[in-house]
Amino acid sequence: MSTAPLSLDRLAGIMAALRHKEHGCPWDLAQDFDTIAPYTIEEAYEVAEAIALRDMAELKKELGDLLFQVVFHSRMAEEAGHFALADVVTALCEKMERRHPHIFGDGTRAADAVAQKDEWERIKAAERAAAGAPERPVSALDGVATALPALMRAEKLQARAARVGFEWPDVSGVRAKLEEELAEFDAATDDTHRAEEMGDVLFVAANLARRHGIDPEAALRAGNAKFERRFRAMEALAGTAFPTLLLAEQEAYWQQVKAAERGLPAAG
Template sequence: MSTAESDSTLAALQELIEVVAKLRSPQGGCPWDLAQTPQTLTPYVLEEAYEVVDAIKNGDRAHICEELGDLLLQIVLQAQIASEAGDFTLAEVAQGISEKLIRRHPHVFSDVEANTIAEVHQNWEQIKAAEKGETNTPLSQKLQRYARTLPPMTAAMKISTKAASAGFEWDSVEGVWDKFDEELAEFKHALEAETPIEQASELGDLLFTLVNIARWYDLDPADALQETNYRFLRRLQVLETFADKPLADYTLGELEQLWQKTKASLAQHKP
């Protein structure tokens, strides 16, 4: 980055900081912004993060830029509120992540050798464990944070991957399929004879096993489900163009015929 670009970036960030500070000012600020707390803003952090991911997947550069701005606003807002409470500042946030990156990249900022991605990852995990005091921490305790902080399917993938790398793994993918059959049978039994709580428990076991199958085949279950959601909505949208009355007025057989017509139409127009 050139000096001019760096100066421009810093000036833009400073302007954003000042705008947010003004919104939070008791003198002439925005009542909505003044009413916010770190807790009330949490849903917006998640929403904006997901919207950034969606924009990246769609490849719209202008949309990506806009959504990154919305996410950056949430970071600056959180830091502004923390600064007002005397907890920490945006400068401390930036300084902290810079120091962390330097610590975790000794192959770039020091004399450690790491010539492959695998070596970089191994160094990163070792340094991360040392930072968190987890060198001798039980595996279950290390994995707790994924269950707490990640969406359930993403957490399941992360937990199963980490557990497998620690040796908690099937000998072959056939063993995973056997486990799937076992969990499917238990889920079916629960639906027929158990309580809703036990049914939900067996459903969770079945889904966790599916996540493990996805891991064995190098598939991302969260991405796969997301794409299925999109595909269903695309098909529903086309189906609605074929319908000449409300969908609730069709029989199940008629809806199936429309569905097959929709799939055939989309297949013909596939690029």
């Protein structure tokens, strides 16, 4: 473990040098909030990937890259006269203290993690209500970022709706709704209608995952990884002939790979 002092000032100084109008880096000077935002999202996903791989050396690097994104945005905001990195850190500290009154306030502790999460959401809702504009009514769905991945956003929208009672009493209602949406997809008569109904199918599928305590975004990432692993294994077994095989022959390789993963004998 490093014993070097934590210095955000050094990092902020590096960013300031990169953005110096006369002596800075041409690439860094050419950037703005819109051009940097995709890199910020990418770095967050690379952090998640390092965590999934349990690669601590990579996680340290990716967390640094993500932190640099915060510094980059803060520097551009400071140049425009909006706020500086110190303001970001101060606002974060104040928010964490405000949302943890059991630690920094009266000391009243929640019964468990679930109750504490409910209290966190109650405080967030109060903050959103306090910040609401008269011309824009406060909604339970406020604060769910539109830039989130679609499955993740679906789960968060449904969780918010559930907190104000808009929820089937048991998971059987969600399952029935999924079957209803699949039937509507089958009955669609044109591409536009089919796309709309597929959106409904995916939205309800995300709700079904949520009701079972499954993170739909993480589940799909795992499904993607499993498919990629098995497909690459099929290609390795079949060699260069794989693209020319009949579907039934490719399926046989797929079943062979699945059996090998599960430690079962391949069908002969």
